[in-house]
Amino acid sequence: MRDQLRVLKHGLIASWTMYSAFQTWKTWTFTWLSRLLIQACFYALIGRMLGSQQQVDYLLIGNVVAIMAIDATVVILLTVGERQSGTLALMVAAPSTHLTAYLGRGLVNLGSGVAASTTAFLVLPPLFGVRLPWPSAAVVPLMIFVVGLSCYCYGTCVASFVLGFPSARWLALNLSYLVLMTFCGVNVPTSFWPDWLRAVTSVLPMTHGLAAIRAFIAEGQASTVLVQLGLEVCVGVAWFAVAAVSFDRMVRRGRRDGTIEFGG
Amino acid sequence: MGLFLSGVRTQFWLLRRQPDELLTLCTIPFTVVMMLSIVMHAARPDLVANAFLAPTLIGLWGFATGLATTVLVGERWTSTLELGMAAPRSLHSVYLGRISAVMVLGVVPLGETWLLGELLFGVTPAVHHPWVFWAAMAASVFAMIGTSLVLAAAMLLSKNSNNYLNFLSFPIYLLSGVMVPVQYLPEPLQPLSHVIFLSWSADLMRDAMAAPPVAGVGWRLLAIVGLGAAALVGGRVLLAATLRRARELGAVTYA
Numbered sequence: 299m300r301d302q303l304r305v306l307k308h309g310l311i312a313s314w315t316m317y318s319a320f321q322t323w324k325t326w327t328f329t330w331l332s333r334l335l336i337q338a339c340f341y342a343l344i345g346r347m348l349g350s351q352q353q354v355d356y357l358l359i360g361n362v363v364a365i366m367a368i369d370a371t372v373v374i375l376l377t378v379g380e381r382q383s384g385t386l387a388l389m390v391a392a393p394s395t396h397l398t399a400y401l402g403r404g405l406v407n408l409g410s411g412v413a414a415s416t417t418a419f420l421v422l423p424p425l426f427g428v429r430l431p432w433p434s435a436a437v438v439p440l441m442i443f444v445v446g447l448s449c450y451c452y453g454t455c456v457a458s459f460v461l462g463f464p465s466a467r468w469l470a471l472n473l474s475y476l477v478l479m480t481f482c483g484v485n486v487p488t489s490f491w492p493d494w495l496r497a498v499t500s501v502l503p504m505t506h507g508l509a510a511i512r513a514f515i516a517e518g519q520a521s522t523v524l525v526q527l528g529l530e531v532c533v534g535v536a537w538f539a540v541a542a543v544s545f546d547r548m549v550r551r552g553r554r555d556g557t558i559e560f561g562g
Numbered sequence: 563m564g565l566f567l568s569g570v571r572t573q574f575w576l577l578r579r580q581p582d583e584l585l586t587l588c589t590i591p592f593t594v595v596m597m598l599s600i601v602m603h604a605a606r607p608d609l610v611a612n613a614f615l616a617p618t619l620i621g622l623w624g625f626a627t628g629l630a631t632t633v634l635v636g637e638r639w640t641s642t643l644e645l646g647m648a649a650p651r652s653l654h655s656v657y658l659g660r661i662s663a664v665m666v667l668g669v670v671p672l673g674e675t676w677l678l679g680e681l682l683f684g685v686t687p688a689v690h691h692p693w694v695f696w697a698a699m700a701a702s703v704f705a706m707i708g709t710s711l712v713l714a715a716a717m718l719l720s721k722n723s724n725n726y727l728n729f730l731s732f733p734i735y736l737l738s739g740v741m742v743p744v745q746y747l748p749e750p751l752q753p754l755s756h757v758i759f760l761s762w763s764a765d766l767m768r769d770a771m772a773a774p775p776v777a778g779v780g781w782r783l784l785a786i787v788g789l790g791a792a793a794l795v796g797g798r799v800l801l802a803a804t805l806r807r808a809r810e811l812g813a814v815t816y817a
Contacts, residue, residue: 320722329729337732343742347612348604357600468585476592485596486603 305398313376313406326410334365334414335422341485342426355428359515360484362418363508366446367475369411371453373404374460374474378467387558390549397542401454412439412446431517438511444527445507448534449478452503455541461548478504483512503537506530565651569659573633577667586624590671593617594678597741602683611687611771614675616741619760619767621671622706623734627727630664630710633657634801635717644814647805654801658711665707669699687771694779695770698763701783705759705790711797718804740764759789 321330338361345354377400380386389396416439423430430438453474460470478484481491482504488496499505510526513519552558577583597613634657637643646653680686689695713730717723735741737751738760744752755761762785769776808814 321725325722325725329725333729333732336736340732340736340741343736343746344600347609347742347746348600348606350604353604469588472585472589473592476589480592480595480599486599490599490603 301394302398305394306402309399309402310405313403317406317410321410330410331414331417334368335418337365338362338418338422339425342422346426351427354426356512357485358422358426358428359512360508361479362422363415363442363445363511364479364482364484364504365418366411366415366442367449367478367504369407369414370404370446370449371456371471371474372407373401373450373453374457374471375467376403376407377401377454377457378460378464381461382464386549386552390553390558396549397545400545401538401541404450404453408446408450411449412443415439415442415446430515435515438514441507441511441514441527444530444534445504445511448503448507448530448537449475451534451538451541452478455537455544458541458544458548461545478502483508501533501536503530503533506533563655565653565655566659566662569656569661570663571659572656573660573663577663583629584667586621586628587670587674589624590617590621590674591678593620594675595682598679598683598685602685607685610679610685611768612741612743614679614687615764615767615771616735617675618672619702619738619740619764620735621674622665622668622702623731623760624671625664625668626706626710627713627730630661630707631713631717631727633660633664634714635723638718638815641815647809647814654798657714657801658707658798661710661714662707665703665710668703668706672699688773689771690773691770691776694776695767697779697783698766698770698786701786701790702759702763702767705763705786705793708790708793708795708797709759712793712800715797715801715804718808734758734760737761738764743768757789759786759793762786762789 338358341361342354342358345351345357380400380403386396386400389399419438419442422428456470456474460467481495481499482488482502483499484504488499488505491499506526507530510523510530513522513526549558594613594617597616598610601607601609601613634643637646637657646656676686713727717727720726736747737744737755738758739747739755740760743765744755744761747755762782766776766779766782766786805814
């Protein structure tokens with residue numbers, strides 16, 4: 299376990315070095331963060347156009363949390379990039395498991411997403427007249443972090459399937475987070491969808507976590523919040539488990555048929 | 563004209579070889595479902611036209627930023643930009659042809675939106691003034707070609723140009739009122755909308771879908787075409803300046 303944590307630490311340092319080569323705090327703040335804040339405002343303004351503060355509340359909170367999903371699923375691009383750089387064969391040959399390095403590849407971006415969502419949660423509600431139950435609302439960023447982890451696990455699972463089809467990585471990234479933003483209760487309640495689709499959303503990340511956040515902000519029952527958060531964690535763990543198995547199968551298949559080296 | 567058509571042909575050939583570049587077409591259905599689900603859930607059938615128009619114009623912008631503006635940067639990455647610059651004739655027309663080919667495809671999200679609206683939600687908004695609507699769409703495509711040329715040239719100025727390009731999505735959607743009319747924006751922001759051609763397009767197309775007669779069609783179309791022409795001229799000047807600067811600095815290509 300200690301060895302894996304050391305691998306994770308060095309993986310994080312490498313990820314941060316790469317991330318900070320493309321993003322400075324200025325570019326992050328003035329291009330990425332501001333873009334995400336405006337994205338949430340775009341949907342909140344739709345609520346204003348609908349003429350209902352209830353709609354504004356719903357759309358703003360949903361999108362404040364949802365903007366984090368983009369960063370959380372960027373792990374899809376990063377794992378494919380990692381494989382294209384030809385490191386997989388070396389990691390498989392190393393005594394430590396390759397899963398730690400690969401599946402932890404996007405944690406820096408997850409941090410970026412959680413930071414963006416948290417900033418949006420702190421800055422935007424007053425601008426749109428959304429009331430929050432302060433001071434207890436200070437817990438919400440922690441809940442956003444839980445949703446972020448769950449979305450990240452889902453992203454790693456998609457990544458494990460896309461690794462064999464690198465040219466589909468952008469498509470996979472976009473579809474992955476758009477599915478969450480469209481169907482998981484961000485803009486309309488999941489009850490709006492047909493039963494079969496609602497069943498699908500119940501095993502997707504975001505659905506339960508966002509429901510927990512909404513219940514918490516509406517000062518609903520603590521048990522509802524905890525149950526929904528628990529379900530969100532379970533969903534995340536399940537996606538991560540599938541990711542690990544799928545990734546391992548891909549490696550075993552690669553070793554068997556000689557396709558493990560995919561550098562380009 | 564020959565060089566322009568050559569650019570058009572090249573771009574279509576490239577798209578056939580790399581269909582994954584048509585990513586925007588795959589993301590539009592989600593925008594359609596998001597917008598329509600919001601207005602249907604709120605029981606506001608009067609806003610269905612907005613929900614149809616938003617994915618259409620977002621798709622047009624998506625084609626511009628996702629594909630058209632990366633034409634020159636793509637040339638740089640494949641190390642063909644310097645070859646083009648060394649050619650005996652100026653290749654600006656070729657690049658413009660490639661951008662135009664992409665933007666003609668920008669009409670596809672319109673059909674996609676209408677089709678999905680009917681298939682998934684069983685709704686299609688009436689277009690009461692079809693000629694005005696199509697004239698606005700054509701003018702918008704023209705203006706988007708000019709805007710794309712400006713952005714494509716500007717992309718050559720920075721290694722991190724993708725960051726800036728990524729930024730130019732929701733701010734533009736918000737300021738141009740593709741879904742929510744500009745009057746819902748805070749007043750200090752509203753003047754900014756007038757210099758974005760998409761705001762004129764969105765307003766005119768929304769009016770063309772509504773039953774009342776459309777006022778001031780001529781000057782509104784002129785505003786879209788005028789902004790597009792200004793961008794086209796600006797883009798041509800910027801492209802020439804950018805390529806000259808890259809040549810002078812020895813930064814035509816990266817190691």
